[in-house]
Amino acid sequence: xxxxxxxxxxxxxxxxxxxxxxxxxxxxxxxxxxxxxxxxxxxxxxxxxxxxxxxxxxxxxxxxxxxxxxxxxxxxxxxxxxxxxxxxxxxxxxxxxxxxxxxxxxxxxxxxxxxxxxxxxxxxxxxxxxxxxxxxxxxxxxxxxxxxxxxxxxxxxxxxxxxxxxxxxxxxxxxxxxxxxxxxxxxxxxxxxxxxxxxxxxxxxxxxxxxxxxxxxxxxxxxxxxxxxxxxxxxxxxxxxxxxxxxxxxxxxxxxx
Amino acid sequence: xxxxxxxxxxxxxxxxxxxxxxxxxxxxxxxxxxxxxxxxxxxxxxxxxxxxxxxxxxxxxxxxxxxxxxxxxxxxxxxxxxxxxxxxxxxxxxxxxxxxxxxxxxxxxxxxxxxxxxxxxxxxxxxxxxxxxxxxxxxxxxxxxxxxxxxxxxxxxxxxxxxxxxxxxxxxxxxxxxxxxxxxxxxxxxxxxxxxxxxxxxxxxxxxxxxxxxxxxxxxxxxxxxxxxxxxxxxxxxxxxxxxxxxxxxxxxxxxxxxxxxxxxxxxxxxxxxxxxxxxxxxxxxxxxxxxxxxxxxxxxxxxxxxxxxxxxxxxxxxxxxxxxxxxxxxxxxxxxxxxxxxxxxxxxxxxxxxxxxxxxxxxxxxx
Ligand SMILES: Nc1ncnc2c1ncn2[C@@H]1O[C@H](COP(=O)(O)OP(=O)(O)OP(=O)(O)O)[C@@H](O)[C@H]1O
Ligand SMILES: [Mg+2]
Numbered sequence: 001x002x003x004x005x006x007x008x009x010x011x012x013x014x015x016x017x018x019x020x021x022x023x024x025x026x027x028x029x030x031x032x033x034x035x036x037x038x039x040x041x042x043x044x045x046x047x048x049x050x051x052x053x054x055x056x057x058x059x060x061x062x063x064x065x066x067x068x069x070x071x072x073x074x075x076x077x078x079x080x081x082x083x084x085x086x087x088x089x090x091x092x093x094x095x096x097x098x099x100x101x102x103x104x105x106x107x108x109x110x111x112x113x114x115x116x117x118x119x120x121x122x123x124x125x126x127x128x129x130x131x132x133x134x135x136x137x138x139x140x141x142x143x144x145x146x147x148x149x150x151x152x153x154x155x156x157x158x159x160x161x162x163x164x165x166x167x168x169x170x171x172x173x174x175x176x177x178x179x180x181x182x183x184x185x186x187x188x189x190x191x192x193x194x195x196x197x198x199x200x201x202x203x204x205x206x207x208x209x210x211x212x213x214x215x216x217x218x219x220x221x222x223x224x225x226x227x228x229x230x231x232x233x234x235x236x237x238x239x240x241x242x243x244x245x246x247x248x249x250x251x252x253x254x255x256x257x
Numbered sequence: 258x259x260x261x262x263x264x265x266x267x268x269x270x271x272x273x274x275x276x277x278x279x280x281x282x283x284x285x286x287x288x289x290x291x292x293x294x295x296x297x298x299x300x301x302x303x304x305x306x307x308x309x310x311x312x313x314x315x316x317x318x319x320x321x322x323x324x325x326x327x328x329x330x331x332x333x334x335x336x337x338x339x340x341x342x343x344x345x346x347x348x349x350x351x352x353x354x355x356x357x358x359x360x361x362x363x364x365x366x367x368x369x370x371x372x373x374x375x376x377x378x379x380x381x382x383x384x385x386x387x388x389x390x391x392x393x394x395x396x397x398x399x400x401x402x403x404x405x406x407x408x409x410x411x412x413x414x415x416x417x418x419x420x421x422x423x424x425x426x427x428x429x430x431x432x433x434x435x436x437x438x439x440x441x442x443x444x445x446x447x448x449x450x451x452x453x454x455x456x457x458x459x460x461x462x463x464x465x466x467x468x469x470x471x472x473x474x475x476x477x478x479x480x481x482x483x484x485x486x487x488x489x490x491x492x493x494x495x496x497x498x499x500x501x502x503x504x505x506x507x508x509x510x511x512x513x514x515x516x517x518x519x520x521x522x523x524x525x526x527x528x529x530x531x532x533x534x535x536x537x538x539x540x541x542x543x544x545x546x547x548x549x550x551x552x553x554x555x556x557x558x559x560x561x562x563x564x565x566x567x568x569x570x571x572x573x574x575x576x577x578x579x580x581x582x583x584x585x586x587x588x589x590x591x592x593x594x595x596x597x598x599x600x601x602x603x604x605x606x607x608x609x610x611x612x613x614x615x616x617x618x619x620x621x622x623x624x625x
Contacts, residue, residue: 063527084531091529102524106542106622115538116528150623168528 014077016041016172016203017062022071024057031057032068033227041171044204046214046235049224050250055207058224059174062205063094076171092120095165099177101157103149109136109160110145113167121168128167135163139193155186159193166197173197175206209254215239223247318596328586341587342597348577349597352417358409362420365401368394369427377612379619395431413491417572419601425491425573426560426605429498433559434552436499437506438545442536444511455507462504470497471568494566502559509555513548514540546620553613557606574598 017039024032031054039045047055060066061073064080064087073080075090104112113132117123123131136142139159141152149157158178165173175194179187191213198204198217208214214221214235221238223231223246231238231247242248264270278284290300321336325343332338351359372394375384402424404410416424443455462470470477474493486492517540525535545552564575572580578598582591 065523065526088529088531091527094527096524096527098520098524100518100520102518102520104521104524104539104543106546106620116530119534119538120529148622165528 014041015039015074016043016076017205018072018074019062020072022058022061022068022073024061024066024068024070031227032061035071035229037222037229039172039203039205041203042201044198044202044217044219045206045222046218046220047205047207047222047224048209048211048214048250048254049230053224054227055224056176057227059096059176059205059207062172062174063091063096065096092168093171094174095168095170095172096174097158097161097165097176097178099181101149101154101161101181103157103161103164105149108146108148109141109152112149112160113164116164116168131169132163132167135166136160138166138196139163140189153186154182155189158182158186158190162190162193162197172203172205175204175208177207177209179208179210211239211254223250225250329588329590337593337596338590339593341581341590341593345577345581345587348418348581349574349601350418351420352572352577353415354411354417354420355409355415358411361401361404361408361411365398366420366423368397377616395428413489414571416491418577419574421491421566421571421573422560422563422601423605425494425498425563425566428495429502429559429563430556432495432499433502433506433555436503437510437555438541440503440507441510441514444507445514459504459507462500463508467497467501467562468565468568470501471565474569490566490569490571493569494563494571498559498562501562502555505555505558506552509548509551510544512551513544513546516547517543546617549613549617549620553609556609560605560609561602574601 015038017037019035019037022032022035022037023030035058047058049055057066061068061080062075068080076093078086078089080086080090103109104115107115110129110132113136114123114125114128117128117131118125133142133145136145139162141156141159141163144152144156144160149160152160158181162178178194179190182190187210191210194204194206194213195217204217206213206218218235220232221235222229223238223242223244225246231242231244233243238247239251242251274280278287291297317336319336321334323332323334323336323338323340326332326338326340328340329338331340347356347359351362354362371387372391374381375387375391381387400406400408402411402416403413440455440459443451444459446452446455471494474497475488478493478496479488482492482496521539521543522535525539530538564573566573567576567579575598578594581587582594587594
């Protein structure tokens, strides 16, 4: 099991993600308000907060699935603007795992994993397949490679989705509630894979309410409410000594069930 | 209240066969034909109708039928009169195509199968080369049918019979699918010009009967096509039928596109696929798959609409049949004539329908 100390990031490093003065509106609804967030390389951040607080919107801004109206987002040195070249460059380096897996149902597990390396990174097919098998082994389902996603359980599908993202060799991984669509007995198999991944030193932003995962893996826990960052701290302090009233309320609700 | 109990290895229940009445032929009959009294009554009524219809049809079409003769007076029995087939089958197939050149039509027809095979079937030997052949096929077929390159030129107004239905139908099918896809994507485009053009095209073409489009084609088409091309009747029909089917196709495919969850687009984007790759590799394969019934429906409709060529003076198989029915030598044989016409259409349309069902099964990746 990992400890949070083994490679605590140093703030002086070049940040993997820089977010400054980020504001976003859906129509007239102010969904993200003045977000400032620097993520260091190899840092693992857990984002939590009540439903509708803007967690998904925030991480979806990082790979430009959502556009923002104000502020600056720099990912791996590339600033996100309307420039499609920059967007493509960022998306090549940032993997994303969704709550609903979003595997491609018409392709086999292996084809799901090799598609982007072949078509985006121009990796030769044989090499892409070798890489895919390596990651499928890491998420412990190499034997499912030739099946279709519809033939797998939810937990297996989510592990394939993680492997699929890793096949692009991303520098940063975003997770949007990766376990909330899963039955309890499958949550663990997915979390185990994520803990493993954290130990390899991947930069990770994880939206989750799995507080066990947060205290085990996170370098920093961020609490969002009403589109803003209300509190952030290391997991120890965050869980045992929350400062804001909203955080206390949220934690009491979440830990009560 | 319950008695606690547990089983030991010895008294665990063993597997036993399902009751005889639920499996095998009897089981099938029971569940499918005689489940409940309504079902049983329907089965009996259906059997009775079949009992009335089938023997009398077979008697008419085969047993009592007259096969040879020079005109309708040769047919004296109660059965069908097939004597005309021998004289007229060539017109049914080729229209007014010169009879010493019909071998060219036959070759074009035979070559159609290797041209279609690599697209319709899996694991066709040498399918990479066959695909190149498919691409060349329209040119080869056009040369064969129209002539040139040493072959005697046959004017397209000589085209007729079922060969005309097949030519127009196939050209329409092959063209309307890609055009329909482009229109469906265009209708969802973010660029207003492309979106408006697609919407106007689809709604304008869909809102007018095909027969009207054919009537006005000699006014509309010269605007878009070189004049000598636009006045060729067969090209006119192909263009109009294609435009008509494309508008329907676009709506069928749009339905398929809308059924694809947003998460599929997002996953494709997040992996760095650009618009055209995301469409080609992720979205369209799924959207087309769920649209197969609608697509084939449109194909079948298109194929039957090829009979409308009659309004611009071409004689397809139905036109030839109409002419024949009113010919004094063979007067009164309309049943026989139209049964034959129907069989031609049915065999093509039914094949398309069966093929689409097989294709759907093959592409079904959701079954466990
Ligand atoms: N496309 C959209 N158009 C308009 N409003 C939206 C859109 N997407 C999200 N919202 C709104 O923005 C707010 C933030 O949404 P977001 O999905 O980021 O919340 P979240 O913190 O991820 O919540 P959850 O825990 O339920 O996933 C919500 O109130 C939501 O209704
Ligand atoms: Mg969310």
